[in-house]
Structure formats: C-alpha cells, structure tokens
Amino acid sequence: MATIAITETDSTDLKPIVSFGLITDIHYANQDDRWNYSKTFLRRYRNSLNLVDQACNYWLNGIHPISFIIQLGDIIDGSCQTNETSTDDLKLILKQFRDFSPIYHIWGNHELYNFTRNELLNGPLCSFDTKNISPGHYGTLLVCPNLRIIAIDTYELSLLGIDKNNENYIKAMNLLKEYNKNENVNDPTGLDGYQQRFIKLNGALTHKQLLWLKEELMKAKHLHEKVIIVENIVTASVEQEFSFCANLEYAGHIPIHPKAGDELALLWNYEDILDILWTVDNTVLAYIAGHSHEGAYFYDEKNIHHLTLHATVECEPDTNAFATVHVYKEFLIIQGVGRIGTYRIDLSNRNE
Template sequence: MANEAINKKDLNLYENDTIKPIVSFGLITDIHYTDNDDRWNYSETFLRRYRNSLKLVDQACNYWLNAKYPIAFLLQLGDLIDGLCSTDKTSEYDLNLILKQFRNISPIYHIWGNHELYNFTRNELLNGPLCSFDTKDIEPAHYGTIQVCSNLKIIAIDTYELSLLGIEKTSEMYNQAMNFLRKYNQNENVNDPSGLDGYQQRFIQLNGGLTQKQLCWLQEQLTKAESLNEKVIIIGHIPIHPNAGDELALLWNYGDVLNILWEFNNTVLAYIAGHSHEGAYFYDEKEIHHLTLQAIVECEPDTNAFATIHVYKEYLIIQGIGRINTYRIDLLK
C-alpha cells in the first residue's frame, strides 16, 4: 500500500482510528485568484475559474477549522494570484484579498511560483507577506526548513532561483538564466517550446531551476537529517520527475535534484509540487513518492482540490479532497 492511492471509501479505516495523529497540516496550490471572467488555459483543455477560487479557499479553510484534527500549519505551494493581476494593476489588492480568505489558518508557509514572480519582484516578495523563511544569507533566494515533529522535517526549495522572472534584465542572475536557457531554446520568444521534443519542452521561461549554491544547501540539509534519523518531505512549485507532471511543467535541472534525493532515498519520503494543473502521482525507482497537486483554479464549481497530511508513528496519510486522491506513505522503508 505504500506506493498506492487509498480508495476514499477505505479512508474511514484511518478516520475512525482511535489513535490521534502526532500532527496534521494542510496543502493547497495554484489558486490563481484574479477578478477576471473564466477563460480557457493555454492548451484550451481546462477552464480557469478565477473568481471561483475565492469560494474554494473559503471552503478549504472551513474544512480545516472544523476538522476532527485541526491543522498545525498550512503549506501554500505557489501561484496564489494570477499573472492577470499584474496586467490589471491589482496585484497588491488581490493578494491581500486572497490572504484574508485564510482567516484563522496560521502559520502559512508560502512557496513562490511563476505567477508570484509575474506580479512582484523578488525584492518585493522578500519584504512582503509571502516571505516565509529566513533569507538573510541567501537573498534573493527563498528556501528553508520546517520542523514538523521530532522525526519529520519539511525542506522547501526555490524552483525559480535560476530564472528570468522577478529580477532585473541587467542582473547577473538574469544573464546566467538566459545563457542556460539559450543552450536549448533558440526561439525568439523563450516561452515558446516550438522545435523542442519531449521533456526538452521544459526549457521555457515559465519554468526555472536551482543554482549550485542551493543544490549544495539541499545536500547539506539531507546529510544532517540522515544523521539525526529524520524523515524528510521536500516541497517546491515545479515537479522534479518527468512522470509527475506534463512535459511543459518540469524543473530545468530536475536531474541534479533527483540525483541528490536518490542519494538519500532512505531519508526522503516524498516530493510535493504544484504547477502542472492536472496533477500527477509517481512512485519512483528509489521508493520516493512524487505528488503533484491539482490546481484550485481549474476545479469544477462543485468540487475542490486540497489535502491534509496526518502524521502517525509509522506512516503518513495524505488525505485528498475533491480532485486530489488519498495516499499512505510508510515511514519505514
């Protein structure tokens, strides 16, 4: 069962369990709020219901606030507001509006997606309500750790540290990202995947990658966790495995990250992301779970997409609501 979704009817086996979770916490991603009419996504396969996302966040918060086991914190995995807010000059107003929907849910740890970087510069994000980690030694990057309980840690990575988004075109990082991208994408518009085959289509502007500095930091954090016999869940906006999302929504240097995670496969339990709106799940060859959560913004009016992770002594239950399935992850491999 460790690598399979749980039938939602069977979830009662866990909900009726007399053993209280050690801790529970929430997951939500790709809300994309903007005060705009519904419109199709870029591939015209799913309708994006921008205003409906406010209602769905409200429903999620009501669920968490009235749950049998209230959540200790919330992980928001990026794209909180849509890039259209920037076009409409409403970014700050819309951000404050969606944040108010979370009411008494606290603390919330935010991951930055591409749409945060369409609306704000990195410096603005570092000095605003979406900065969730101590970035003193890594600015303008945004990554860090969360201690869930004595033997479980979350590592949040910045999947846009190497990126064209949210930074000045004259900056060294912009030039570094552009030079990296131009090795693979020669199109006039670097957000155009034309001529790129398969997973090479990831080399477009809406994705990003990790710098060598962050990769070294990630390895150091996993080495430390291993020495303490801790288990780790890693979170980021962009998926890092080709089988955990679509071809366009994949980290530029996903292989570098996977190689590090696979080195610590007895420590790393899962990688959880957003960005690929249809969602996906894959259990890789090193027994690491890759879960890409479905987007709030593309939910039908009568459904939702959020999850709660319940931590028990020997396993985790990722309890999905609406479009998201429910999974069990064993702590002992």
C-alpha cells in the first residue's frame, strides 16, 4: 500500500464531489482584548464576530459551494458565564453564520463552562441524535459515498458541565485522584511525563462510547469507507478569570497521540482510542481538532494524520483562520485561509 502523505499543495481546478467548512476556537465574548495566560497571543474576543462574517462571505462566494460547516468547539468564551451573558453571546455569534445549514457543533470545554450538559442537549449546539446516548454528544455523518465523519465526545467522562453527584463525575474524580495527589486537581505538580494529563482540564471517552466508536469503525471498514474523526477536547485557556491553577503556563490542545502535543495535553485514555483506531488499518484518514491555538500536525505510525486548526480568536486584525475541505475521488484538499495552511491527503491504494 502506498504511504499517504499530507503536504502543502496548490488548489485544484477540478470540481469536488462535495465541500464543507471548518472553523474552531472562535471564543466570542463581548469584552476587551486580553492576553492569554502565557502572554504569547492576544485574544481579540469581539473581533471574532468579524472573522466569522469573513469566513461565511468566503464560503458563500467560493467557486465550489459548501454543503455544511463543522464548528469544532469553544464558540463562546468561558468568561461569558462570569458576566452572565452566555445565552445572548451565543445567539449573537450564531447569527454570524446566517443561513448556513446544517452546522455541526462539537463541544469544547468552554461550552461546558457556560452551560450544563442538559442545557447543551436541549439547545442550538446539539447536533446529533442523542436519544440512546444522552448525556453523551457524538455521532456520524456520511459526507458522500465512501467517506464518513465521526464526531466523538471527549468530555463525556470529566468534571465539567455535570453535577458532582453524577456517576461520570465521580468516576472522573476517582481517576484523577489515582494519579494526581494535589488538593487542586487542576495542578500537575508532582506528575511526570505523560501523567501530567491527569488534571481537571482534560477528559476521556466512557467505555460505552469506546465500544460505539469501535463498532462504527468496523462498519466503515466492512463498507470500505474512509473516516475522518473530529473532536474537541481542550485545555483551552488557563486564564485568571477562571481561577485555574497558576502552575499551568500555556493554552494547549489535548491530542490522542503523545507526540502530537505537550505532555500536559493528552486525553486521559488516549491509549484506548489509539488502540481502536489502529485496529482498522487504512480506514481512518485524519483526526481533526481545535484548541491547540497555534495549530499542530502529526503523522502517526499507522498513517493517520493528526491536524489541529489554529484558533480564530487569536488572529491578527489582518488575517483569519478557517478551512474548506474539498473531497475528490482520489484525494482530499484541506484549503486553509490565513493562519491555516493548505494540505492534501491522497486516498489512492488505501484498500490494498
């Protein structure tokens, strides 16, 4: 089988089978600009409205019409809750997407700072049929023949958005306390290497969701479908207004591969997910996420592309960060704008 490479590429004049938009880490809030915790990037909260408007104009006037948008999470900032403006700010940023439909929303940690899981399940950010998986929020989307997107819920097992008496909250706390002996479970002090991931900012898939993911991938393999997995786990910001542990020195994303990010930024049960993804050879094309605001890329040992998109909220005034995926018979083009590059994933010979 040929090695699948993701590389910078020029745009193509071919007509795609289907196209769709990607955007993440909008972090809209009606508040003044503020530095992130590490003082490396200025977060322009109000400017996010303008950037989403620009992205929508780009998609509306593009050569190839888009069929849907995937919003990869953190659509509003956690500080909205502090100012009691969560609902109003969410309505305002959603208006910027105008008449685009459908829009599939992935939940990030900032959604869970602003709303409980039950509120999200009954609100405009619920994008999947959760009748049999509530309070989980995950599902699949058949993009076109032979290509499926699987959206996973990387906070189903966590301390965010659920009551302290909830079974998953108790399991999450017990898991953290097994490794993290600090009084503040957001504090990684004393944790070494990859064990630094056991902090409150992170989360995991439940056993039920892992079984579902395995079943979906086995179905896709049987049908000779290719799969793109999208997720949005977090660390997002470690800013003073959220009273997070001062030991954390940066805003980062939690990948599912230890070489795709900082040791602090890993899903609690990343090994379980990788084991599942790696059992279905040549089925999973890419794992696309947000929350590592500077963007990232890693090509793993099983030919899976881990692509993290840059944050919208940290764009300079004269740039942006969003992408359009164009699906062709033998390859995908992920065409980035602004801070996001343009990439190609070849599909040829993946069934051999």
